[in-house]
Amino acid sequence: xxxxxxxxxxxxxxxxxxxxxxxxxxxxxxxxxxxxxxxxxxxxxxxxxxxxxxxxxxxxxxxxxxxxxxxxxxxxxxxxxxxxxxxxx
Numbered sequence: 001x002x003x004x005x006x007x008x009x010x011x012x013x014x015x016x017x018x019x020x021x022x023x024x025x026x027x028x029x030x031x032x033x034x035x036x037x038x039x040x041x042x043x044x045x046x047x048x049x050x051x052x053x054x055x056x057x058x059x060x061x062x063x064x065x066x067x068x069x070x071x072x073x074x075x076x077x078x079x080x081x082x083x084x085x086x087x088x089x
Contacts, residue, residue: 002042002049003056029071038063 023030038060045059065080074080 002046003058004042029068032067032071038067 041059041063049056068074069077069080072080072083074083
């Protein structure tokens with residue numbers, strides 16, 4: 001089953017750390033997020049998902065991760081996950 005991204009949580013672990021505040025206001029990724037609606041991918045791949053089983057990761061999130069890997073010139077998925085853990089941007 002195709003999953004959908006849950007509503008963004010303003011706090012991380014409820015300790016006052018906001019992911020939204022970690023990215024500077026003029027950062028290039030903020031501009032890209034305003035210009036590109038990654039949700040279009042859901043309608044393109046909906047027929048590829050089953051009706052039963054576990055809920056998947058939202059295809060829009062996967063597309064964003066793929067874009068970020070390309071944008072940041074990350075060589076592998078493992079390296080991308082490591083980078084996400086350290087930068088959280």
